[in-house]
Amino acid sequence: MSQLSDYHRDRIQSVLGASPLIPVIAIRDPEDAIPLCRALVAGGISVLEITLRTEHGLRAIETVRSAIPEAWVGAGTVTSVEQYRQVESAGAQFVITPGVTESLLEFGVTSAVPLLPGIATVSELMMGYQHGYRAFKFFPAEVSGGVAALKSFGGPFPEVVFCPTGGIRRATAKDYLALGNVKAVGGSWLTPEDVVAQKDWAQIEDIARGSLADL
Template identity: 65%
Template sequence: MQQLSEVHRNRIHALFHSGPLIPVITIEHPDQVLPLCQALVDGGIRALEITLRTEYGLPAIERLRATMPEIWVGAGTVVTRAQYREVESAGAQFVVSPGVTEPLLDFGLTSSVPLLPGIATVSELMLGYSMGYREFKFFPASVAGGPDALQAFAGPFPDVSFCPTGGIRPDTAADYLALDNVLGVGGTWLTPSDAIAAGDWRAISKLTRDSLVSLGRLT
């Protein structure tokens, strides 16, 4: 069986080395792309996950890669190989899936863009582990057991690391980041819908900066 290369793993670790928080962003209107993402970057974010939950996700990735080359831009909510190919072509630098299938994991082995596969159970983890994956998204984190579950996973899988996402709030992010097997956390709290609707980009920058300060990642 083909195994995941060290190159892919090194890219995932480089991604999280850029910062502990990855906002999960759903674009509801194309005019929001640049000001929203610039507000996040101004607040200290260096990696963005643009989901494919709307029709604007793919063009947003293309636009961000062209205009903000200094940051990591990835694709989230990728569930098929066809979508994986599309985000590769759009220039995504990493791919995040909400769950795992053998075809998706297999495609990630040979793609030039590293995959962070989503898991919620040990069985799903073992499927990815058997193919060489050692870094996973843990989703939905708050429903699937939270920090206690990740602590339990560390026993049989001491060489596995996670990015928990789903239901994480500013007051719980630190609990996850305190774990040795957590690389970073993903979340939507950095992009509140009311601030986006009002175009209050300063509020989003402040929220981002305050979150990083509270986690000890900015001074």
């Protein structure tokens, strides 16, 4: 079985260490990608997860990578090796999946773009652990046990760290970040659909800055 390299582990640790909050970004209008991401960066967010939940995700990764080189720009909601290859070509600096398969874990070991695999159970964590992964997305966090679950994971896996996402709100993010095994928290509250639809980039910047100040 292939094992994850120290380079991959270090890169993911760098991503998780760059920002305690990671916005889950779904681009519905391609013209929004750059101003939305610029507003988040202006508000202090330096890691951007652009998801493949819409048809504009791949192109948005390309354009934001070019326009905002100072930020970490990655791909979220990657569910297949084919998509993993596509986001590699688009210039993604990291990949986040909602769950795990053996093929994705194996591909992540060999890819130049590091993977943060999504898990919801200890069994899934152990699948990734066998391949050398020591950092995971915990998704969907709230319905999978939330803070209590992550505390329990820390017993048998003290060296594993997490980025919980799913159902987390601005008011609860700090509860997760108070845990020693949580390095960052992901959330869609940083990019409310109605605010993005109104193209109110000043409010997006305020939400980012205020959310960081709440921690």
